[in-house]
Amino acid sequence: SHDSNNRLPYADNELLAFLQMMPTNGYLAHTMLVIMTDHGARFASLRKTYQGKLEERLPFMSIRMPPKFQAQYPTIMRNLRLNSHRLTTPFDIHETFEHLFDFHSNDHYQSKSNRSISLFELVPENRTCAQADVAQHWCACYNWQDISTNELIIQQYSQAVVDFLNKFASEYKQECATLSLFRVNKASQLKNDDHRSNSIHSNDKNSSLHQTNESRFYQIQFETKPGEARFEVTAGYDPKTKNIRCSTTAS
Structure with a gap:
């Protein structure tokens, strides 16, 4: 997809089969599933447009937690859902994994870096690119x-x-x-x-x-x-x- 989005549908059937296989075999019962892209269009004609500019800076990210985890930690799940509408970066994803490695139920987690926040914690609604350490060129918030x-x-x-x-x-x-x-x-x-x-x-x-x-x-x-x-x-x-x-x- 680096040169054109037209080839993306070629992966649809394999991705669908994978997503169907995971719950069928019970793998999602104890697995945190993350599906993400590293960036959007960078070279195709779409990149010339404003939509392409945003997609380059705002790649797709999805997280699914195991059903038992969702039921046991509703506050964390609420934070995850709210954070999907707030400014987050790959550094926050990394911090979330760090949080998992040191997980103690609903206890407050102290981030190991000033530039990242675990997505299990609530990201401030007014977080700025400067606070998230996003360089101005890549910030999608400016007018x-x-x-x-x-x-x-x-x-x-x-x-x-x-x-x-x-x-x-x-x-x-x-x-x-x-x-x-x-x-x-x-x-x-x-x-x-x-x-x-x-x-x-x-x-x-x-x-x-x-x-x-x-x-x-x-x-x-x-x-x-x-x-x-x-x-x-x-x-x-x-x-x-x-x-x-x-x-x-x-x-």
Whole structure:
């Protein structure tokens, strides 16, 4: 499914057979079943759309606990169901497994990391990406507003990223072609009235984006030549210094 979702139905029959076999043979009586994907569409045409962007950042996740566990621990099951509508990350899944290894009924569990919460505990309804240590580029909570790709700052920003890519690959000039900006497909700006922008800075040590009162944040999708490779990058712009700082995470 990396290149197209059209092949996903090929797995339907095998997945159905597996899910039918598990309860038929009694395996689910004592098994926590987790079905998940690592990410959504990354290369197909769907990725160009807003839906594709969300699916890349919000992969499928499902958890089924054994019936006896569900009956014995209704509070935990309530937390699990509520958490399915709250901001969670793979680090929370890992913390949930840690919780299972040290499970003592309904006793409160203390997470071993500041960036993760066991899904058996109730995740705060107002949890932010910064609190969950999700880098700004990957956060699906922000309110981005489409703007013209012809704006000067967008053109400057796109060219700055291409220059960075060429500099990054400069040691491999013999193997890598020098890239040039082909076209900007999409540009958006973080809305100033987004209350989440107050906590926009991620705790991720790889992030170089910092929030100030004057900061503006942009996200662009563009293509380069040769090869028409597609990039999506998030950056902060400081009007005072006229500096553009890109997040080191990009797709």
